[in-house]
Amino acid sequence: MLAATGLTVHYGPREVLRGVDVSVEPGELLAVLGANGSGKSTMLRAVAGLVPATGSVTVDGTAPGPLDIALVFQRIHLVGRRSVLDNVCAGALGRLPLHRSLTPALFPRAVREEAMACLDRVGLADRAHDRAGALSGGQQQRASIARALCQRAPVVLADEPVSALDPAAAERVLALLGELAHAERLAVLAVLHQPELAREHADRVVGLRDGAVVLDGAPDQPVDFLYPHAQLENAS
Numbered sequence: 001m002l003a004a005t006g007l008t009v010h011y012g013p014r015e016v017l018r019g020v021d022v023s024v025e026p027g028e029l030l031a032v033l034g035a036n037g038s039g040k041s042t043m044l045r046a047v048a049g050l051v052p053a054t055g056s057v058t059v060d061g062t063a064p065g066p067l068d069i070a071l072v073f074q075r076i077h078l079v080g081r082r083s084v085l086d087n088v089c090a091g092a093l094g095r096l097p098l099h100r101s102l103t104p105a106l107f108p109r110a111v112r113e114e115a116m117a118c119l120d121r122v123g124l125a126d127r128a129h130d131r132a133g134a135l136s137g138g139q140q141q142r143a144s145i146a147r148a149l150c151q152r153a154p155v156v157l158a159d160e161p162v163s164a165l166d167p168a169a170a171e172r173v174l175a176l177l178g179e180l181a182h183a184e185r186l187a188v189l190a191v192l193h194q195p196e197l198a199r200e201h202a203d204r205v206v207g208l209r210d211g212a213v214v215l216d217g218a219p220d221q222p223v224d225f226l227y228p229h230a231q232l233e234n235a236s
């Protein structure tokens, strides 16, 4: 289980995350919702150890190691000129001996086979030998999820994974994240901008407002109060 307790982040004198507690069980897709600037990305980055934070983060009760948390970002970090398969193999880099990780053109056969299975899992086995840059945005996002799978991390953090995708591709990527959480018993935390996708695919939602958790529970509960600007616009 992923557990973050009392996470607090300052940017200069400003406290932008205020003692956030959040947990994700294996087999659970948790959606994090909130208006622009409410602290969603900061929370995800604090959980991943990418910004200095106070509080604690544990995976199965201990401090996470470098391979315990896989990241999937809105701007997809694939190497466009390398094959899709090589990009997915890169998920395994952290567990290869140093001499292998310095020559990633020569990924061991076992890693290539595992990466192929991960691509199959996300429905992209037939694109394995194409250049990653030749895939559509939705396909690239699925390839980056395959890379996260190839890392074998028990926790996947996804920061706005579908913001750049059209509705059908967004739907497919979210469904895939939910399916992988359930089937592979991964703890998946996804920052989302679309409450309707959270309602449809998440097992639980957490809502942030001004850097604090103001909602934690079932995905079908009202979340409009998280978006005060939209309420103002609707009222005018």
Ligand SMILES: Nc1ncnc2c1ncn2[C@@H]1O[C@H](COP(=O)(O)OP(=O)(O)OP(=O)(O)O)[C@@H](O)[C@H]1O
Residues within 6 Å of the ligand: 011, 016, 034, 035, 036, 037, 038, 039, 040, 041, 042, 043
């Ligand atoms: N590197 C930074 N330096 C200073 N302030 C920052 C930095 N990153 C974020 N902030 C501030 O922290 C607050 C939370 O930002 P954050 O990006 O976490 O919000 P968010 O909910 O993810 O927003 P969005 O939905 O727009 O992506 C905002 O007020 C933002 O201006």
